[in-house]
Amino acid sequence: MSSLGINFLGVDFKNPLVTSSGCFGFGMEYKDYFDPNILGGIGIKGLTLEPRDGNYGTRIAETPSGMLNCVGLENPGIEYFKKVTLPLMKKEGINTNIIANINGSTIEDYIKIAKEVENIPEIKIIELNISCPNVKDGGMAFGANPEVAGRVTKEVRNVTTKPLVVKLSPNVTDIAGIAKIVEENGADAISLINTVLGMAIDIRSKKPLLGNTFGGLSGPAVKPIALRMVYQVYKAVKIPIIGMGGIASPEDALEFIMAGATLVSVGSVIFPNPLLPVEIIEGMEKYCKDNGIANISELIGIVHR
Amino acid sequence: MFLEDCKILENVEVAKNMYLMKLKGTKAIPETVSGQFFMLQCKNSGVFLRRPISIHYINKKESVLEFYYEVKGKGTKDLSAAKTGDYINIQGPLGNGFIKEGTGKKVLVIGGGMGIAPMKYLLEELNNLGSNITFIAGGRNRGALKILDNIDLKGIITHITTDDGSQGTHGRVDMKMRELLEKERYDLVYTCGPEKMMESVAKIATENNIKCFVSLEARMACGVKACVGCSIKTKDGMKKVCHDGPVFDSTIIVEMNPKEKTETCCGN
Ligand SMILES: Cc1cc2nc3c(=O)[nH]c(=O)nc-3n(C[C@H](O)[C@H](O)[C@H](O)COP(=O)(O)OP(=O)(O)OC[C@H]3O[C@@H](n4cnc5c(N)ncnc54)[C@H](O)[C@@H]3O)c2cc1C
Numbered sequence: 356m357s358s359l360g361i362n363f364l365g366v367d368f369k370n371p372l373v374t375s376s377g378c379f380g381f382g383m384e385y386k387d388y389f390d391p392n393i394l395g396g397i398g399i400k401g402l403t404l405e406p407r408d409g410n411y412g413t414r415i416a417e418t419p420s421g422m423l424n425c426v427g428l429e430n431p432g433i434e435y436f437k438k439v440t441l442p443l444m445k446k447e448g449i450n451t452n453i454i455a456n457i458n459g460s461t462i463e464d465y466i467k468i469a470k471e472v473e474n475i476p477e478i479k480i481i482e483l484n485i486s487c488p489n490v491k492d493g494g495m496a497f498g499a500n501p502e503v504a505g506r507v508t509k510e511v512r513n514v515t516t517k518p519l520v521v522k523l524s525p526n527v528t529d530i531a532g533i534a535k536i537v538e539e540n541g542a543d544a545i546s547l548i549n550t551v552l553g554m555a556i557d558i559r560s561k562k563p564l565l566g567n568t569f570g571g572l573s574g575p576a577v578k579p580i581a582l583r584m585v586y587q588v589y590k591a592v593k594i595p596i597i598g599m600g601g602i603a604s605p606e607d608a609l610e611f612i613m614a615g616a617t618l619v620s621v622g623s624v625i626f627p628n629p630l631l632p633v634e635i636i637e638g639m640e641k642y643c644k645d646n647g648i649a650n651i652s653e654l655i656g657i658v659h660r
Numbered sequence: 661m662f663l664e665d666c667k668i669l670e671n672v673e674v675a676k677n678m679y680l681m682k683l684k685g686t687k688a689i690p691e692t693v694s695g696q697f698f699m700l701q702c703k704n705s706g707v708f709l710r711r712p713i714s715i716h717y718i719n720k721k722e723s724v725l726e727f728y729y730e731v732k733g734k735g736t737k738d739l740s741a742a743k744t745g746d747y748i749n750i751q752g753p754l755g756n757g758f759i760k761e762g763t764g765k766k767v768l769v770i771g772g773g774m775g776i777a778p779m780k781y782l783l784e785e786l787n788n789l790g791s792n793i794t795f796i797a798g799g800r801n802r803g804a805l806k807i808l809d810n811i812d813l814k815g816i817i818t819h820i821t822t823d824d825g826s827q828g829t830h831g832r833v834d835m836k837m838r839e840l841l842e843k844e845r846y847d848l849v850y851t852c853g854p855e856k857m858m859e860s861v862a863k864i865a866t867e868n869n870i871k872c873f874v875s876l877e878a879r880m881a882c883g884v885k886a887c888v889g890c891s892i893k894t895k896d897g898m899k900k901v902c903h904d905g906p907v908f909d910s911t912i913i914v915e916m917n918p919k920e921k922t923e924t925c926c927g928n
Pocket residue numbers: 416417697707709710711712713714715728729730731732733734735736737774777778876877878879880906
């Protein structure tokens with residue numbers, strides 16, 4: 356195994372770098388800039404049972420060191436994904452690990468889509484996004500309520516044999532508490548953080564800038580929050596972590612690994628710098644070589660020791 | 661699609677807050693067509709995202725890429741501050757470009773304000789196709805039309821309108837369009853400009869049974885269909901302005917900017 360090779364939940368990753376859901380399309384969009392198969396894995400856009408149009412109006416806003424988005428989970432739906440998108444990904448030669456991000460408005464939705472994904476052999480790992488609004492519970496995010504977060508994890512666990520990663524929302528007061536509950540309910544790993552709830556106002560129209568009023572903040576602006584949460588969750592649980600939030604350099608990626616992440620995921624910073632994944636992989640390799648580290652796993656959670 | 665550092669040959673203020681930037685030859689030049697755009701990024705810029713700017717012109721002989729842009733906020737301010745000899749990173753060409761059906765046809769090209777930007781290269785391409793071209797260029801005032809000095813209008817029937825009457829006809833491009841349609845018939849309309857202007861032009865074109873292509877804008881993060889930030893609703897479903905556009909057949913667009921608002925948590 357190379358210095359970056361790592362086994363995560365029984366799946367071999369050639370390196371610990373993956374892409375974050377919603378920031379790398381379906382893995383093919385950046386192929387003119389670099390070969391997506393150099394990535395340890397590809398996290399694809401969040402999928403729902405039915406196709407979704409997403410939110411209307413402005414969906415993107417620039418912020419200091421980051422951005423807000425309110426895409427609203429626009430996606431083609433699981434059927435289309437199976438019939439059209441996945442075959443296209445294969446035709447384009449994508450052969451690295453695929454992580455499917457699944458979403459729902461009710462627990463029943465989550466169960467149904469998890470059952471669908473269970474039967475897709477190309478999907479190596481399921482990432483359960485619990486930042487979605489729970490329509491039967493007043494629209495509050497599933498991940499904001501420990502009891503609901505535990506329940507949706509357990510229900511999905513019951514219908515899938517694939518490794519199950521639960522993706523946490525940072526918009527909570529006790530991230531470690533939520534992490535423990537999803538661990539108790541059968542999560543194999545935790546990924547964090549999703550976007551931080553924010554907003555922007557257009558002072559010319561005197562209206563919220565985003566079509567959805569609120570949007571998720573991502574990019575370097577959220578990195579210190581994300582790193583702190585990875586650190587706290589590592590202390591609280593035994594299962595591995597996928598760390599993300601504002602990663603913009605190899606140094607950032609190493610910080611997340613040292614705080615406790617087994618895999619690191621790049622998101623929004625790919626937009627201004629499409630070559631970021633290449634830079635991070637090379638930078639991590641160099642760090643290992645320069646510091647006499649045989650395998651990057653030696654660094655996981657090292658700050659806690 | 662390429663990512664390249666390009667040397668700035670020239671970055672001059674054509675009129676107040678409106679700049680023309682010329683970049684030295686790039687790998688992208690051979691495959692770039694009018695209506696496409698690039699995501700630009702200044703070195704050491706304080707802004708996070710790249711900025712989408714249309715291709716204004718390509719001088720293939722001298723291998724020069726031109727952009728015409730207006731300073732609006734921080735990103736374009738940074739662009740305007742870049743100096744000759746500096747480098748700028750460009751990503752592209754992106755999007756579909758104008759769908760040229762102009763061969764031997766009678767076409768009406770309508771650019772309003774910054775919407776004149778993509779027209780210089782379009783006019784040349786249409787010319788090469790042997791089209792019969794009428795061009796309506798409109799702007800707030802004389803300054804907004806200064807860029808026309810940089811466009812070869814030989815053999816093109818050109819009409820100018822300004823909102824304040826400081827140059828050409830006092831009025832708007834859509835008024836001029838109606839006026840021309842009273843006497844003339846066109847096969848095709850290409851337009852770019854403020855949303856309201858394009859809505860009006862598209863409406864007039866449809867009323868007159870003329871096919872109309874509009875070049876839309878949307879806030880973009882990636883420019884390559886990876887973030888789903890630039891979607892618009894069309895009769896054929898949701899489309900990405902960065903990938904399926906920015907040029908669309910005006911009849912498939914449902915609403916250029918739906919006013920419906922939602923308010924849910926997160927939003928991803
Ligand atoms: C396909 C396409 C082609 C374009 N071509 C040109 C051109 O040739 N010349 C020109 O002057 N302008 C063009 N624009 C508009 C230009 O991208 C914006 O004016 C510019 O991004 C504003 O950035 P800023 O930082 O100065 O303004 P700010 O308002 O500070 O920008 C904040 C954020 O909003 C985005 N934004 C603001 N206004 C617009 C807009 N109208 N369209 C899209 N995004 C916007 C910015 O990209 C940025 O992410 C084009 C836009 C698109 C989508």
